Structures are given as C-alpha cells and as structure tokens.
Amino acid sequence: MIESWRWYGEFDSISLAEVAQTGARGIVTALHDIPYGAAWPQEAIAARKRQIVQAGFDWVVVESLPIHECIKKGEGDLSALFANYRQSMANLAAVGVKTICYNFMPLLDWTRTDLAAPVTGGATCLRFDAVRMAAFEIHMLGRQAAEAAYSDAVLAQAGAWFQVASDDERKGLLSAIMAGLPGAFDRYDIAGLRVALAAYDGIDRAALRANYKRFLDEVVPAAEDLGIRLCVHPDDPPLDILGLPRIVSDADDLDWVLKAYDSPANGITLCSGSLGANPKNDVPAIAAKVADRIHFAHLRNVRKDADGSFEEAAHLDGDTDMVALIRVLLDEETRRRDAGRADHAIPFRPDHGHHMLSDLTRDVIPGYPLIGRLRGLAELRGVIRGLAHA
Known part of the structure; x- marks a missing residue:
C-alpha cells in the first residue's frame, strides 16, 4: 500500500518538510484556490506537481476535484461545467x-458539531453530537421537519441545550458545522444557510441520483480515454442532514454507484470513518464487496453512541475492525499483482487524527493535525507490515 498524506498547499501550516518526517511518500492534494466549476490550468497543475516532486514525494491522488453545486442540483445549462471538469x-x-477523489454531497462536506471534543489523556477530536445537531436544525435554523429524524430524548436534550447556550456557544456550533468545507469558497450565516438549503427544495434522493448519473455519463468516458480512475468519497456523516438527501452512505448505495456507470474508471474511495459512522455498515464486508473498484482509501475509526452521535477514535480503536479491513485491502492488492497490474498498490492516507501535544497550540485544519495523523500512520504501518509478514 502507498503511504500518503493529505496536504492543503498554501492553506496548510504543515510543511512538506514536516510531512517527509512522517515517512509518507505520496501526497494527496488539490488546487484549493481555484473556484468550483472552473477548469484547472495545466500550468498550475504542473507547478504544484513540481513542488511536490522537488520535496521528495509523488502526487498520488487529487483530493478533491470538486463538483459544482449546479451539477448536483441539475440546474441550468451544465455544458460548460461538464466541459471544464473534463478539461481539468x-x-x-x-x-x-x-487518480481523482471527489464527493457528491449536497452543499456541505463533512459535518461535525465539535472540533475539539475532549479525549482521555488531554487530546481532542472531531465529534458529531446528535443533541447539538438537533438544536442547530430545529432551534437555530427553524427546520421543524427535522424533528422526525431524532428521538424524543434527543429532542428534549436539544431544547434544553438551546435554552442555556450562550450566543458564543451558538456561534461556535455554526462555525463547527461550516468548518467541514476546507478550500471551499462559501461560508454561511444562518440566513445564508437557509437560502442555500432552499435551493435544494424538491430535490429528493431519486432526483439527486439522477443528477449523479448524469455526471457519471458526462465524465467517465473521458476518464476511460485518459486512463484516469475516479473514486467517489462516501457521505460524511452517512445520513440525510439538514433536509438534504445523501446517496453514498451504505453498501446498497455503493452498488448503485458502480452499476450506474459500470467501468473500472468509476470507483470508490473507501473511507472507513464515513462508512463506519453508520451503525448498519460492516466496513470490512463492504470493502470486500467493492474491492476491485477501490482506487484510494481513507483509514480512520469512529466510536458511535446509541443516540446517533459519533466521534473520531484512535485509528486502531473505535467500532471498525481496522486489522480486518487492511487484510481485505492487502488481499485485493495481491489479486491485482497476480493479474499482472503494474499499479496494484492502493494509495491510502491516515484520515483525521486527534489533536495532541504541540498540535493543541498550533493552527491546523480541523481534523488534520501533524502528530495525531503521524500516530495514526505509524499504527497503520505496523498493521500492514505485520499482516504482510504473517
């Protein structure tokens, strides 16, 4: 497997020189300064690659080549947006x-309610708290329809939290929810978020699937011609949120994606954390089912609560059997190697990580600290080496 590291370029306080000390040799990045929907100039891509290569790395995965919201909504004349995507x-x-990782999540990327939830020992982690999310949806956004998504106990606790929360706490909750958009150009206040959500009125699961199928039909043939592998990232969290449908959340969804355009160029980013946040998902079993179409892997773990909350666990802790999952990936690499594929190795990165030690006082992108991910990479490396020599 190819040890990789997500790096946010000029927006990242972690330097490539520091990344080199982790032992990773692949970089996962994007041109985060280019607005969604615009074509990426070849000169800018080449400059970024030179920067990466000169630092001693390979640029192994683009994460992400974003999809414009108009494509997700199926809104207007999309010919220019599709042309720009193909040109990029x-x-x-x-x-x-x-290798290009992307997602088809409407409006928001990964969503958390807490960016610094305490972890035993003094570290912090990202957390999705069902009570705070209910408080946000119902009492801050005024989305009464959201009540159906929560238990009576969560609704009662959400109301109680909202009653005692200070203005700063409410602003902090909004800020945390907006933080899952690194590199994006839109940030919303409550009024702006209401307007943005209203643009999705009438777009249900079936409509979003139809728009996604149209996207695949427009770009996968070009990917085949170019030798590119596209790999969709699962929804995070893997549930409908803010009234927006999610369509890449479980085994059935992934099966639909792969059949929507049946081609090796149409693949999966296997994110163990995103899939693992859904209680019904057996992540190693899902990985085994779609193994031949896994082009990239995000390895992280989550610990779930009965009320629908979850938080980032250490990479070898949490609810997903990480050793079993890595066994599936290594077996798939063996199958590809035996089939004569020169590109049999699967790039992976330690996804998210606890904020610990000096990361606690350093300005880093939420979920992407240096030391917490280094710990995760070291643990994953140990599992991979151990299984390879078993």
Missing part, C-alpha cells in the same frame, strides 16, 4: 496525475 481531468492526466 485532461490537464491532470497530461502531467501524470490519474
């Missing part, structure tokens, strides 16, 4: 970058 793919392929 062509420009990436021209400099040898041929």
